Amino acid sequence: MKCRKCGQKAIINMRQHKLALCQEHYPEWIVEQAQRFIEKYHMFSREERVLVAVSGGKDSLSLWDILWRLGYQADGLYIGLGIDGGFDYSDESRRLAEKFAAERGLRLHIVDIPETYGETIPLMADRTTRGRGRPCAVCGMTKRHVMNRVARDQEYDVLVTGHNLDDEAAVLFANTLNWAVGYLRRQSPVLGARTGMPRKAKPLCRFYEREMAAYALVRGIEYIYDECPYAVGSKTIYYKEILNTMENDRPGAKLSFYLSFLQAKEGGLFAPPSIGDDEAEEYGASGEALHTCPTCGQPTTAPGECAFCRMVSRTPQI
Amino acid sequence: MTAKLILRNKEYEVKAGTTVRHALEKIGVNSESVLATHDGVLITDDEIILEGEVIKLVAVISGGDGGVSPHE
Numbered sequence: 001m002k003c004r005k006c007g008q009k010a011i012i013n014m015r016q017h018k019l020a021l022c023q024e025h026y027p028e029w030i031v032e033q034a035q036r037f038i039e040k041y042h043m044f045s046r047e048e049r050v051l052v053a054v055s056g057g058k059d060s061l062s063l064w065d066i067l068w069r070l071g072y073q074a075d076g077l078y079i080g081l082g083i084d085g086g087f088d089y090s091d092e093s094r095r096l097a098e099k100f101a102a103e104r105g106l107r108l109h110i111v112d113i114p115e116t117y118g119e120t121i122p123l124m125a126d127r128t129t130r131g132r133g134r135p136c137a138v139c140g141m142t143k144r145h146v147m148n149r150v151a152r153d154q155e156y157d158v159l160v161t162g163h164n165l166d167d168e169a170a171v172l173f174a175n176t177l178n179w180a181v182g183y184l185r186r187q188s189p190v191l192g193a194r195t196g197m198p199r200k201a202k203p204l205c206r207f208y209e210r211e212m213a214a215y216a217l218v219r220g221i222e223y224i225y226d227e228c229p230y231a232v233g234s235k236t237i238y239y240k241e242i243l244n245t246m247e248n249d250r251p252g253a254k255l256s257f258y259l260s261f262l263q264a265k266e267g268g269l270f271a272p273p274s275i276g277d278d279e280a281e282e283y284g285a286s287g288e289a290l291h292t293c294p295t296c297g298q299p300t301t302a303p304g305e306c307a308f309c310r311m312v313s314r315t316p317q318i
Numbered sequence: 319m320t321a322k323l324i325l326r327n328k329e330y331e332v333k334a335g336t337t338v339r340h341a342l343e344k345i346g347v348n349s350e351s352v353l354a355t356h357d358g359v360l361i362t363d364d365e366i367i368l369e370g371e372v373i374k375l376v377a378v379i380s381g382g383d384g385g386v387s388p389h390e
Contacts, residue, residue: 001362011360012353020362057380167381213378214353214360227380236381244350244379 012214015251023218030215034066034203041189043201048157050074051198053147054100054108056093058216058223059162061100063204065219067160068104075156076101079146080112081139082120085229093224100221109154111146117312122230128311135230138311145308148298151198163202166209169254170239172261185270189262194290196298208254209240321367325352325375338373339363351379 001010003022010020021029037043044050050067054060054076067074078097083089094110101108114120119127121142125135151159168187175183189206193199204212216223231237246253264270290299293306300306323330323341332341338361342349349363353376356365367373 001364010362013362013364023359058378166379170381208350209380210350210353210378213376217353217355217360217376225376231381234381237379240379240381241348241351244348247350248348 011218012211014208014211016208016247016255027215027218030207030211031066031069033207034063035070037189037206038070038201038203041201043160043190043203044072044158044199046072048073049155051109051147051151051154051156051159052076053143053159053161054078054097055162056096056224057162058221059164059167059204059209059212061097061162061221061223062212062215062219063160063162064100064106065104065221066203066215068106074106074160076106076108077147077150078108078110079143080110080114081142082112082114083122083135083228083230085226087226089224089226089228092226096222096224109150111150113142113146117142119312124311136234139230141308141311145296145298145306148197149296152196152297156198158199158201160201160203162204162212164204164207164209164212165254165258166240166243167236168202168205169243169258170236172258173239173243174235181270184261185265187261188265194299196292205258206255319369321369321371321373323347323373323375326377332367334367334369334371336367337363338365338367341367341373342375347375352377 001013001020002008003010003025004019005025006022008022008024011023012026013020019029050072052060052064052067052074054064056078064074064076076097078094080094081090097108098110100106117124121139122135124142125138128138147159147161150156172184172187174180175187190201191199207215215221243254243257290301291303292298293300293304293309295305295309298306298308319334320331321334321341323332323345325347330345332344336344338354339349342352342354342363354361354363354365355374355376356371361373
């Protein structure tokens, strides 16, 4: 198969776009498309300060690389979760995030959860009813809390995450199966700032997961390949596999699912987003009036401390 | 006339002379979920696998349930 731009040997074929590209033109295309999406969804400008949530995985490191190449003022935030899984998962992720930042001379904020809150994520999950042996729920809530806090305290204009199209399609699929309208209403490539929370954007939301892995490989980005031990067998992965089965038979199925959802929202099928899509668990899915947590200052649905501050015993410090 | 596919340290013997896509179908791996590499370079799935070649597959799916609705 030949590259559409130069006729050299292609390294990737994106069947949904009927587009094959070579080693040279593929990363160029990704960067151009990312810029197009940033502009199309009014995510942020070059004058604004961007905080990239970095996990050490292919998506977030590729996103940081793309923003760096595009000339954005993008700093990183790594959150150490204290997950071992028998292969030093968190330590290795942190090493890779630090290595990436050092190689490019970029600034990386680090918040270590065990150091800051006295417990690893698995221990927090074991201790709380929220976890019920499922650290992912506690992990998600903790990461969102820390990301909001660092973005606010360090005065970033926007927080960006490496969610790709497969992530977005899997969440959309899960919420559609349950007609979780509150969550569907909030799913968007960009969400405006609210009191205590920064604007949030997902510049990779139209790239397939496969494309981001290919970008990382072509760019020589060293990322953590092993899956988080707690993600093995997760529902997210289950939904992604179902969607990929459809995609295999009908190229473009995932993209069409996500884009037609966005189009339906634009057409007024859902009310405009009111709070962050990922925050619904902590901040209420049905748009309740929000209060301010007296401990951390972030929004919460009920008067008094937010779910995160109730979960941890210490006041956050970095 | 065989070749080898490797995915997460697991080896699969496949018939040489077929495409990567066909070989993936034979071993029950969805081509949307992996990237194929030969000698460290990405290859497209229409590539014919030659005898004795070793094709390394990179799994691309990841994700925990931290961002998914608790209503599921």
